[in-house]
Amino acid sequence: MNMTLNRLPSITWYWLKMNNGSLEGVDPAGEVSVKEEIPSQITAETLRLEDLPEQATGMGKDMTALVRTSGVPVHSYATAENQQADGVLRLGYAFQHEARSVNAVSLRAAKHSSLTVVQDFSSVRDAEGFAAAQTRYLVEEGAVLKLIQIERLGSGYTFLNDIGGRVENSGRVELIHLVLDGGHTYLGVQTDLAGYKSALKADIGYRVGGDHTLDINYFANHTGKKTTCDINARGVLRDHARKVFRGTIDLKKGSSGSVGNEKEDVLMMDDTVRNQTLPVILCTEEDVVGNHGATIGRLDESVLFYLQSRGMDREAVYEMMADARVASVVHLIEDGRTRAEVERYLGGISDSNEE
Amino acid sequence: MAEKTYVADIDRSMYDFRYDEKDAYRIEEGLSPEIVEQISKEKNDPQWMHDFRMKSLEIYNHTQMPDWGPSIEGLNMKNIATYVRPNTKMANDWDSVPEEIKDTFERLGIPQAERKSLAGVGAQYDSELVYHNVQDFAEKLGVVYSDIESALHGPYADMIREHFMKLVPPTDHKFAALHGAVWSGGSFVYVPEGVHLEIPLQSYFRLNAKGAGQFEHTLIIVEDNAYLHFIEGCSAPKYNVANLHAGCVELFVGKNSTIRYSTIENWSKNMYNLNTKRAKVEEGGKIEWVSGSFGSHVSYLYPMSVLAGRGASSEFTGVTFAGKGQNLDTGCKVVHNAPDTTSVVNTRSISKGGGISTFRSAVVINPQAKNSKSSTSCQSLMLDSESRSDTIPAMDVKTQQADVGHEAKIGRISDEAVFYLMSRGLPEDDARALIVSGFADNVGKELPLEYAVEMNNLIRLEMKGTNG
Structure with a gap:
């Protein structure tokens, strides 16, 4: 099938070629088996997509159609009310060379519970293939969901990572995405901040090199009163990499007292990269605040000068600052095991799924 | 809970007066090859311009309506008269202008402004200029300020042909093609090398006719090391049918020259303002856009700066006020095509009474634009919850050797x-x-x-x- 992905909620000029991504000839064949580590307090079951409530996702309708037509089951994980899970739900996806897979996950943090999930998408370094994962979540009243996603796929992989969720009264979702490797990566996230004082905190760290691409669509949909979102993206582009970041804060009528913040900081390491950034604020409510900011390009000259005066050469300074951007997101991961694994990977040692 | 201050709509009463189209020539409504032929005949076009119009019409017929901006479903070209000529010839003294038209411009303050603070004035009424004058001192400096039709047949004919719709080709979008087919009126300005015209020139566009379109073309060429401030104003009385403004502005800024282009746009609330403005800036040159958008029912307005020469720069300063019944989609575009170029964008928008204000921009840094810098700041104020305010800024950076910054804020009164x-x-x-x-x-x-x-x-x- 041909897919339109990550379409901007409010499109702009076509000549910019930034309104959406697209893929042709997508033809998946079943799901990849998931390596699960499920803490005892978390209930796991298998559902059908039809069993789940309607939920828009960041990547859009074509992605949901792909999940539906592929017929894969939805792996569902939930906490019980008032339960603070004492462990981390770990879901490992090891994609094989030349595989074509679709996976679907549902997460539910019941009232006043907390749930931490790590999704680790990996393959061998040079693997080729296609993978799609859709993750839906529901954060009920007073609950907290922490979702950490790590992407380290082969340079020949096309990966669609789609998320859609809803946060109810006083609920909070914290999302961390680390895009460390991959060929052509699409990340679509929609969070419906529907409940009073519901909150989203999102941190995205990426490094894109070679002739790889990264296409992001992040959408914070504020409908509840006094909702907040903080979206921070930090990344590094090298070689001939190309990246699109579409970030939308939609402060809908009725979302009075809400605040939306969005920021992107892009370091371009080579003169052959291309960065496209489209930070959008849509607003139909008076009593709200929306902010966005972006800085794109090279390092600040004064920073460069200072570090060079301390004996570092220009290239070393850039490498250090590039590492720092990704590391600043890695350090937000509270789970020590995951953080250590990512740091090992970034240091050039991978202990998962090596052949 | 804090009480709210009522902020009134902009008072347009001073602009909302009208006269009958007495003795005016009005072409039939709609858009067809026959109508375009007729306009070309009325304008006494040279052959190349006739052919250009016909080609533009063909492009118009094959180009899609934009679907990314405000709805323009209420605009039906079958109901728009694309050419309305007042029953007068262009004059260079106000006493020779027919009484009602003269009265119109006096009520808008144009002759008074000319006496006090302008180096030249062009006044367009519907599809034709009715007054055009340039002060002696400006003429002595070699500044040319004329209606564009006269220039087409005069000593600057080749220059017009060389530049006309070269920055905004008819293929640019549907309403650029429409403009190419039916344009009428507007101004030609030529500022020779080394001339600094410290006192501004002004063109004022008044659309009096009901259900009509205005398609004036402004072409300004400023040679090297020169300076020009050009002011553009526009207004119309309000009717209960759609009117259309699809003008086109092309500015050529020579090396180390500056053009400041100021616009106070106050069309009536039945107006579809689908205007295109573009400047090409050579080495060391600068374009300064100052833009106030207050009127019209629907606006699509994004002045574009093409920074073509090393060290060229652009500044865009804009304010948009969208009240009841208005959907104003405004902003700007900047394309950095040369090294060491800089752009600064600074805008404010205010929405009230159900009005919709959208700030839309594009900053493109092309690979050859090394050491370029761009900074965009847009702020929006929402005065009630019936209104809407959006910001849609795009940045496309194709070289590492650039510094691009953007910040935006939407909020209420603190x-x-x-x-x-x-x-x-x-x-x-x-x-x-x-x-x-x-x-x-x-x-x-x-x-x-x-x-x-x-x-x-x-x-x-x-x-x-x-x-x-």
Whole structure:
């Protein structure tokens, strides 16, 4: 099938070629088996997509159609009310060379519970293939969901990572995405901040090199009163990499007292990269605040000068600052095991799924 | 809960007067090859312009309507008369202009402004210029300021042909193609090398006819090491049918030259304002856009700067005020095509009474634009929850050797600021009104005094409110 992905909620000029991504000839064949580590307090079951409530996702309708037509089951994980899970739900996806897979996950943090999930998408370094994962979540009243996603796929992989969720009264979702490797990566996230004082905190760290691409669509949909979102993206582009970041804060009528913040900081390491950034604020409510900011390009000259005066050469300074951007997101991961694994990977040692 | 200050709509009564189309020639409504032929004949076009119009019509017929901006479903070209000629010839003294038309421009303050502070004036009424004059001192400097039709047949004919719709080709979008087919009126300005025209030129466009379109073309060529400030104003009486403005502005800025292009747009609320403006800036040159958008039912307006020469720069300063029944989609585009180029964008928008204001921009840094810098700041103020305010800024950076920054903020009037001003003795009404009017001062301070006063008439003096 041909897919339109990550379409901007409010499109702009076509000549910019930034309104959406697209893929042709997508033809998946079943799901990849998931390596699960499920803490005892978390209930796991298998559902059908039809069993789940309607939920828009960041990547859009074509992605949901792909999940539906592929017929894969939805792996569902939930906490019980008032339960603070004492462990981390770990879901490992090891994609094989030349595989074509679709996976679907549902997460539910019941009232006043907390749930931490790590999704680790990996393959061998040079693997080729296609993978799609859709993750839906529901954060009920007073609950907290922490979702950490790590992407380290082969340079020949096309990966669609789609998320859609809803946060109810006083609920909070914290999302961390680390895009460390991959060929052509699409990340679509929609969070419906529907409940009073519901909150989203999102941190995205990426490094894109070679002739790889990264296409992001992040959408914070504020409908509840006094909702907040903080979206921070930090990344590094090298070689001939190309990246699109579409970030939308939609402060809908009725979302009075809400605040939306969005920021992107892009370091371009080579003169052959291309960065496209489209930070959008849509607003139909008076009593709200929306902010966005972006800085794109090279390092600040004064920073460069200072570090060079301390004996570092220009290239070393850039490498250090590039590492720092990704590391600043890695350090937000509270789970020590995951953080250590990512740091090992970034240091050039991978202990998962090596052949 | 804090009470709200009522912020009035912009008062357009001074613009909302009209005269019958007495003895005017009005072409039949709609758009067809026959109509375009007729316009070309009426304008006494040279053959190349006739062919250009016919080709543009063909492009128009094959180009899609834009679907990314405000709805223009209420605009039906079958109901628009694309050419309305007042029954007068162009004059260079106001006494020779027919009484009703002269009265129109006097009520808009144009002759008075010409006497006080302008180096030249062009006044267009419907599809044709009715008055055009340039002061002797400007003429002596070699400045050419004429209607574009005369220039097409005069000593600058080749220059017009070389530049006409080269920056905005008819293929650019559907309404650029429409403009190419039916354009009429507008101004040609030529500033020779080394000439600094310190006093501005002004064109004023008045669309009086009901159900008509205005398609004036402004072509300005400023040679190297020169300076020009050009002011554009426009207004129309309000009708209960759609009117259309699809003008086109092309500015060529020579090496180390500057053009400041100031616009106070105050079309009536039945107007579809689908205007295109573009500047090409050579080495060391600068384009300064100062733009106030207050009128029209629907606007698509994004002045574009093409920074073509090393060290070229652009500044865009804009304010948009969208009230009841208005959907104003405004902003700008900048394309950095050369090294060491810089662009600065600074805009404010205000939405009230159900009005929709959208800031839309594009900053493109092409690979050859090494050491370029771009900074964009847009702020929006929501005055009620019936209105809408969006910001849609795009940045496309294709070289590492660039510094691009962007910041935007949408919000309401700050309670803290109101409290501070009240603690200094201002009543709440005045405090809120002061904040709102100050919000738009980025444009006001860039305009000549007389025009800043006019803008204040449009905003500040209308903001005396009542709690409620």
